[in-house]
Amino acid sequence: MPGTDPLLLDEISLLLVWTAVAIYVLAFIAYAIDLARRSDLALKAKDEVVARELVTAGGGGVITTGGGSSASTPSAKPRYLWARLGTVLTALGFVFHLVATVLRGVAAERVPWSNMYEFALTGLLLIIAVYLAVLTKFDLRFLGALMTGLAVLLLGGATLAFHVEVVPLADPLKSVWLVVHVFVASLATALFALAFGLSVVQLIQTRRERKLAEAPVDAAPSRSFLRTVPNADALESLAYRFAIVGFIFWTFTLIAGSIWANDAWGRFWGFDTKEVWTFVIWVLYAGYIHARATRGWRGTRSAWLSIIGFTAVLFNFTIVNVFFKGLHAYSGLTT
Amino acid sequence: MTDPLRPSDHADSAPSAGAAASDDITQPQLGVVGWLRWGWRQLTSMRTALVLLLLLAIAAVPGSLVPQRSADPNGVTQYFTDNPDLAPVLDKLSLFDVYTSPWFSAIYLLLFISLIGCVLPRTKHHWKALRSQPPRTPARLSRLDDHRTREIAVEGDADAAGAAAVETAAAQLRKSGYRVARYDGRGTFSVSAERGYLRETGNLLFHGALVGVLIAVGVGGGFTYTGQRVLVEGQAFANSLLDYSSFNPGRFVNGDTLTPYSMTLDRFDVTYVPPGQPGSGQAGNFVAHVTTQAPGSDPQDGEVRVNHPLDVQGDRVYLLGNGYAPTVTIRDAQGNEVFHDSVAFLPQDANMTSLGVIKVADGLPQQLGLLGFFYPTMDVLDTGALTSTYGALEYPTLTLRVYEGDLGIDDGTPRSVYTLDPSGMTQIAGGDSGNPAIQLMPGQTEDLPNGLGTITFENEAPAGAVGYEGSVKRFASLSIHRDLAGPWVLGFALLALFGLLAALFVPRRRMWVKASPQNGTVLIEYAGLARGEDPTLAAAVDQLADKHGATLPAPPSQSHPDTGKVD
Ligand code: HEM
Numbered sequence: 001m002p003g004t005d006p007l008l009l010d011e012i013s014l015l016l017v018w019t020a021v022a023i024y025v026l027a028f029i030a031y032a033i034d035l036a037r038r039s040d041l042a043l044k045a046k047d048e049v050v051a052r053e054l055v056t057a058g059g060g061g062v063i064t065t066g067g068g069s070s071a072s073t074p075s076a077k078p079r080y081l082w083a084r085l086g087t088v089l090t091a092l093g094f095v096f097h098l099v100a101t102v103l104r105g106v107a108a109e110r111v112p113w114s115n116m117y118e119f120a121l122t123g124l125l126l127i128i129a130v131y132l133a134v135l136t137k138f139d140l141r142f143l144g145a146l147m148t149g150l151a152v153l154l155l156g157g158a159t160l161a162f163h164v165e166v167v168p169l170a171d172p173l174k175s176v177w178l179v180v181h182v183f184v185a186s187l188a189t190a191l192f193a194l195a196f197g198l199s200v201v202q203l204i205q206t207r208r209e210r211k212l213a214e215a216p217v218d219a220a221p222s223r224s225f226l227r228t229v230p231n232a233d234a235l236e237s238l239a240y241r242f243a244i245v246g247f248i249f250w251t252f253t254l255i256a257g258s259i260w261a262n263d264a265w266g267r268f269w270g271f272d273t274k275e276v277w278t279f280v281i282w283v284l285y286a287g288y289i290h291a292r293a294t295r296g297w298r299g300t301r302s303a304w305l306s307i308i309g310f311t312a313v314l315f316n317f318t319i320v321n322v323f324f325k326g327l328h329a330y331s332g333l334t335t
Numbered sequence: 336m337t338d339p340l341r342p343s344d345h346a347d348s349a350p351s352a353g354a355a356a357s358d359d360i361t362q363p364q365l366g367v368v369g370w371l372r373w374g375w376r377q378l379t380s381m382r383t384a385l386v387l388l389l390l391l392a393i394a395a396v397p398g399s400l401v402p403q404r405s406a407d408p409n410g411v412t413q414y415f416t417d418n419p420d421l422a423p424v425l426d427k428l429s430l431f432d433v434y435t436s437p438w439f440s441a442i443y444l445l446l447f448i449s450l451i452g453c454v455l456p457r458t459k460h461h462w463k464a465l466r467s468q469p470p471r472t473p474a475r476l477s478r479l480d481d482h483r484t485r486e487i488a489v490e491g492d493a494d495a496a497g498a499a500a501v502e503t504a505a506a507q508l509r510k511s512g513y514r515v516a517r518y519d520g521r522g523t524f525s526v527s528a529e530r531g532y533l534r535e536t537g538n539l540l541f542h543g544a545l546v547g548v549l550i551a552v553g554v555g556g557g558f559t560y561t562g563q564r565v566l567v568e569g570q571a572f573a574n575s576l577l578d579y580s581s582f583n584p585g586r587f588v589n590g591d592t593l594t595p596y597s598m599t600l601d602r603f604d605v606t607y608v609p610p611g612q613p614g615s616g617q618a619g620n621f622v623a624h625v626t627t628q629a630p631g632s633d634p635q636d637g638e639v640r641v642n643h644p645l646d647v648q649g650d651r652v653y654l655l656g657n658g659y660a661p662t663v664t665i666r667d668a669q670g671n672e673v674f675h676d677s678v679a680f681l682p683q684d685a686n687m688t689s690l691g692v693i694k695v696a697d698g699l700p701q702q703l704g705l706l707g708f709f710y711p712t713m714d715v716l717d718t719g720a721l722t723s724t725y726g727a728l729e730y731p732t733l734t735l736r737v738y739e740g741d742l743g744i745d746d747g748t749p750r751s752v753y754t755l756d757p758s759g760m761t762q763i764a765g766g767d768s769g770n771p772a773i774q775l776m777p778g779q780t781e782d783l784p785n786g787l788g789t790i791t792f793e794n795e796a797p798a799g800a801v802g803y804e805g806s807v808k809r810f811a812s813l814s815i816h817r818d819l820a821g822p823w824v825l826g827f828a829l830l831a832l833f834g835l836l837a838a839l840f841v842p843r844r845r846m847w848v849k850a851s852p853q854n855g856t857v858l859i860e861y862a863g864l865a866r867g868e869d870p871t872l873a874a875a876v877d878q879l880a881d882k883h884g885a886t887l888p889a890p891p892s893q894s895h896p897d898t899g900k901v902d
Contacts, residue, residue: 167614171641
C-alpha cells in the first residue's frame with residue numbers, strides 16, 4: 001500500500017489485536033459460564049428422561065454435529081446458550097484478529113511471521129481458525145474455554161512482552177520455506193491443542209466414570225459438566241484422530257524445516273535448540289501413537305503422553321521464537 | 336488369517352496370547368536358545384519400542400540445555416570458562432556431544448534393532464497376506480455392529496436371484512478397491528471383501544523408510560565434505576585442499592580429488608535500512624557476486640545469497656558471513672614496501688565495528704603485530720571510546736595498536752590469522768605505550784613509532800566515487816559443501832511421510848454381502864468390520880447398502896425399513 005504510513009497501519013493493527021483479545025476474554029467467560037451451567041442443564045434434562053440417563057451415565061458415546069452433545073435424547077437436547085454465545089464471540093474475535101494480522105502483513109509488506117510477536121499473532125490465528133473449523137463437524141464447545149484461554153494468555157502475553165515495530169525481514173527468513181514451515185507448524189499446534197484438551201477431559205471423565213461405577217446405584221447424581229460430554233472412550237479416540245493429523249503436519253514441518261535449514265545454513269540437521277525440540281515433540285507423539293496400540297497403555301497412560309506432548313509444543317513455541325531472535329542477530333552475518 | 340502381524344503385547348492381540356507366550360518361556364529348561372528367543376521377543380515388543388521412544392525423547396533434551404560441540408563450539412569453550420568445576424564432569428558424561436554419546440547412540444541403535452526385528456517378520460507376513468483370499472463370511476453377520484438388511488421379492492428362482500445379487504455386490508466392491516472372494520454354501524450366497532492392505536503397506540514403508548533415513552545419514556555423511564574460505568573482493572580461489580582455510584571431510588572423501596574449478600569474488604553487496612526508518616541500520620540483501628570457471632569451459636557469473644546457495648559442479652556454496660577488509664600498506668624507514676594486503680576484519684556488532692590483526696613477519700628490524708579496530712561510521716562515545724553507529728561506509732576509521740617483537744609464528748606453531756598473542760612483544764603504539772594509537776581514514780598515511788616507517792590505509796574507491804563509498808573492500812566468508820546424504824535423506828523422509836499418510840488414513844475394513852433366498856423373497860445382509868481405527872465404517876456400510884440396493888428389485892409389499900439396523 002504505497003503512500004500509507006506503515007507505523008500507522010501497525011498501530012491500527014495493534015488496536016485490533018487488543019480488541020480481539022478483549023473479545024476472546026468475553027468468549028472465555030461465556031464458555032466458562034457454560035461449563036458451570038451445563039450440569040444443571042443436564043440434570044434438568046435428566047429429570048425428563050430418567051430412564052435413558054441410567055444407560056448413558058457418563059455421557060453419550062457419539063459426538064454429533066452442531067447442537068448439543070448427545071448425552072440425552074435428541075428431544076431433550078439441552079441448548080447451551082452460553083456456549084453458543086462463546087462461539088459467536090470467538091468468531092467475532094477471530095475476525096478482528098484476522099484483520100489485525102493482515103494489516104500487520106500489509107504494514108510490513110511481507111508475511112507477518114518473522115518475530116516472536118508475529119509468530120504469536122499468526123500462530124494463534126490459525127489455532128482459533130482450526131478450532132472454529134472443527135466446530136462445524138464436532139461439538140467441541142466444551143473445549144472453548146481452553147482454546148480462548150490459550151489465545152488470551154499467549155496473544156495478550158506476546159503483545160505485551162514482544163510487540164516490536166515492523167522491520168524488514170532478515171535475510172535468513174526470506175524463504176518460501178518460512179511461509180510453509182511456520183504455517184504447517186501452526187496447524188499442527190492447533191490440532192495438538194485440541195487433542196490435548198480432549199485428553200485432559202478424558203482423564204477427568206475416566207475418574208468420574210470410575211467413581212460412578214463404584215458408587216451405589218441410588219447415589220445422588222454428581223453435578224458436573226462432564227455428564228454433558230462424551231464418555232472417556234469417545235474422547236480418547238477423538239483426541240487420537242486430531243493427534244495423528246497433527247503428527248502428519250508435524251512430520252511435514254520437520255521435513256520442510258530441514259530443507260530450509262539446508263538452504264540457509266548448509267546442513268539439514270544440526271541439533272540446535274529448536275531442532276532438538278521439534279524432534280523431541282515428534283518422538284513424543286510417535287510414542288503416543290504407539291502407546292495407543294500397546295496393551296496396558298491405551299487409555300489413561302496414552303492420554304498423559306498427549307498432555308506431555310502438548311506441553312513440549314508450548315515450550316517449543318516459546319523456544320522457537322527465542323531462537324529466531326537469535327537468528328536476527330545472525331542476519332548481521334557475523335562469523 | 337490376513338490380519339497384520341503384531342507384537343504379542345499389541346492392544347489388538349488377545350491378552351491370552353501374550354500370557355501364554357510368557358508362560359512357556361519362563362520355564363527354566365529352555366536353555367540358551369530359549370533365553371535368546373525370550374530376549375528377542377522382549378526387544379521387539381510394543382512396550383520396548385514405546386519405552387525406547389520415550390527414552391529417546393528424554394535423552395535428546397540435555398542437548399538443548401548444554402551447548403553442543405557440533406552446533407556451538409564457542410559456547411562449549413565459554414561453558415568451560417564459566418563452570419570450571421562442573422564442565423569436566425559434564426564432559427565425562429558426553430553432555431557436550433549428546434547426539435554422538437554412547438548412551439544416546441545405544442538408545443537409538445536399540446530402537447532401530449527393535450524396529451527391524453519387528454518389521455521384518457511383519458513384512459514377510461504381509462507379503463503372504465497380499466496374495467491370500469479375504470476370510471470366510473461369518474455365519475451370523477447380524478452379530479456385527481454395522482449390519483443392514485434388505486429384503487427383496489422375487490418371482491421365480493430365488494436362488495438365481497440371490498446369486499445374481501451377490502455377484503452384483505462383488506462387482507461393485509471390486510470396483511471400489513476391495514479384494515473379493517465368493518463363499519456360497521448351505522443355501523446362501525455371499526461375498527467376502529477386504530480392503531486397506533495399503534494401511535499395513537504404509538506402516539511398513541514408514542518404519543522401513545526410517546531405517547533408510549538413518550542409513551543415509553550414517554553412510555552419506557562419510558561422502559560429505561564442508562570447507563570454509565574467506566574471499567576478499569577481487570580474490571580468487573581454486574577448489575583444492577590447499578586453498579581452504581578449514582576443511583572437514585567425511586570418512587570416505589579423498590581430499591586430493593576434489594572437483595576442479597575456480598571461483599572469484601567480484602563484488603559483495605549489502606544494503607542497510609537508512610536512518611529514521613523502522614529497523615534502521617539493519618543489513619540485508621547480502622549478495623556475493625562471483626565468477627566460477629571449470630576447466631575447459633567458459634567463466635560463469637553467479638550469485639551467492641543467504642537461503643540461496645550457488646551450485647557449482649555439484650558443490651554448493653553458502654554465504655556464511657561478510658565484513659570489511661581494509662587494505663593496508665606498510666613501508667620501512669627507507670620507503671620500501673614490506674606489507675601490502677587487504678585483511679579481513681571480523682565484525683563484532685550489528686554496526687560492523689570490526690576487529691582484525693595485521694602481522695608483518697619480515698622486512699623490519701623486528702616482527703610487527705598490529706591489532707586493529709575498524710569503524711565504518713565512526714563516532715565518539717561520551718566516555719571517549721570509539722564506536723560505529725552505522726554499517727555502511729559513512730565515516731570509515733581504522734585504529735591500530737602496534738606491538739613489536741616475536742609473533743611466535745617462526746617455530747611452526749599454528750596461529751589463527753585473527754588473533755595476536757602479544758606475550759613476548761612490546762607495545763609501541765596505543766595503550767600504555769606512551770605513543771597514541773594510530774588512527775587513519777582511507778587514503779591517509781601515518782608514521783609508525785620509533786621511526787620504523789609508515790603505514791597507509793589505502794582508499795580502494797574507484798575514481799569519481801562519492802563520499803567514502805567503496806573506499807574499503809569487503810570480504811565474504813564462504814562455506815563450500817558437497818552433500819551426498821541430503822537427497823537420500825530427503826527421499827526416505829518423503830517415503831516415510833507417504834507411508835504415514837497411508838498407515839493412518841487408509842481405512843482397513845472387511846465387508847460382506849450375503850443373500851439368503853427364502854420362499855419368494857431374498858434376504859440380503861450387509862455388514863462391515865473395521866480393523867483398527869475406522870470412524871467412517873458405518874457410513875461405508877450405508878453407502879454399500881444403498882448403492883447395491885439401487886440395483887435390486889423392489890422389496891416385498893410389507894417389509895423392513897430399507898437400511899434399518901437390526902437389533
Ligand atoms: C524410530 C522408531 C519408531 C517410530 C518413530 C515409530 C513410529 C510409528 C508411528 C508414527 C506409527 C503410527 C503409524 C501406523 O500406524 O502405521 C507406528 C505404528 C506402529 N509401530 Fe512404530 N515406530 C518406531 C519403532 C517401532 C518399533 C521398534 C516397533 C516394534 C516393536 C514398532 C511397531 C509398530 C506397530 C506394530 C505399529 C502399528 C500400530 C497400530 O496397530 O496402530 N514401531 N509407529
